[in-house]
Amino acid sequence: MLRVFLIILLLCSTAVLSNDDKLVLIAGDNWCPVNCGETDKHKGFMIDVATEALAISGYQVRYIEMPWLRAIHQTREGKVHAIVGAFKDDAPDFYFPKVPILKLSPNTLFTLSDSTWTYKNQHSLNKIRLGAVQGYDYGNLLNAYLKSHRSSPNNYITLLSGDNVVSRSLNLLISKRIDAYVDAGPVVWYQAKQLGISEKIKSVGSVSPPEPAYIAFSPRLKNSEKLTLALDLGVLRLQLDGRLAEIANKYGLQEIHYK
Numbered sequence: 001m002l003r004v005f006l007i008i009l010l011l012c013s014t015a016v017l018s019n020d021d022k023l024v025l026i027a028g029d030n031w032c033p034v035n036c037g038e039t040d041k042h043k044g045f046m047i048d049v050a051t052e053a054l055a056i057s058g059y060q061v062r063y064i065e066m067p068w069l070r071a072i073h074q075t076r077e078g079k080v081h082a083i084v085g086a087f088k089d090d091a092p093d094f095y096f097p098k099v100p101i102l103k104l105s106p107n108t109l110f111t112l113s114d115s116t117w118t119y120k121n122q123h124s125l126n127k128i129r130l131g132a133v134q135g136y137d138y139g140n141l142l143n144a145y146l147k148s149h150r151s152s153p154n155n156y157i158t159l160l161s162g163d164n165v166v167s168r169s170l171n172l173l174i175s176k177r178i179d180a181y182v183d184a185g186p187v188v189w190y191q192a193k194q195l196g197i198s199e200k201i202k203s204v205g206s207v208s209p210p211e212p213a214y215i216a217f218s219p220r221l222k223n224s225e226k227l228t229l230a231l232d233l234g235v236l237r238l239q240l241d242g243r244l245a246e247i248a249n250k251y252g253l254q255e256i257h258y259k
Contacts, residue, residue: 024050086213097235134159
């Protein structure tokens with residue numbers, strides 16, 4: 001049904017979309033390979049997809065790198081059009097496309113390679129010092145755990161914010177200032193490779209299954225619904241002609257296939 005619905009939208013797209021400002025500002029923190037550095041040659045899977053998908057409707061994408069909480073705030077205020085790499089609980093008031101282009105587990109846990117700790121259930125987290133990023137959506141279970149423990153006098157939780165949070169968190173792990181770090185697997189492995197520490201860490205399980213990740217649009221801007229539709233239409237076309245898979249393979253990721 002989704003494919004049929006989007007094909008109908010694709011055929012009607014010329015009538016639906018208007019001649020709004022054609023420059024689309026998309027913000028996010030460096031979460032490579034999903035979205036990378038603003039000045040990088042390869043700006044990340046979702047940025048490449050958005051650039052090509054929105055170009056089909058005549059839009060031009062400009063990617064702006066900034067800390068995650070600032071990106072959400074700037075988008076909510078309408079100063080930029082969208083955030084990239086968002087799960088629905090990151091900003092539930094935003095406009096989300098009907099078509100996600102990627103699935104990730106936002107709560108895969110990483111430890112040092114010689115660690116004997118593994119994730120079994122929420123209670124097992126009480127035995128470790130956990131590193132996470134302030135403002136990230138880790139799913140309902142882990143979100144609740146972080147909220148209830150972040151002010152604990154036992155210092156169970158270390159929350160980072162600002163720039164380069166993934167590399168900074170991994171450095172905390174390597175220096176044994178935390179026992180585990182939680183984030184999306186492809187993001188951690190990419191950054192670990194860049195830091196030359198891939199052999200020093202390991203994945204020890206995820207709190208919940210993979211979830212759809214999106215580019216989500218500002219609730220304040222009048223053209224957000226049209227941009228959301230334009231992105232859906234473009235992603236469908238990229239998926240149908242095989243281009244989406246090519247971009248995903250470029251970054252070592254798998255896009256979502258629809259039936």
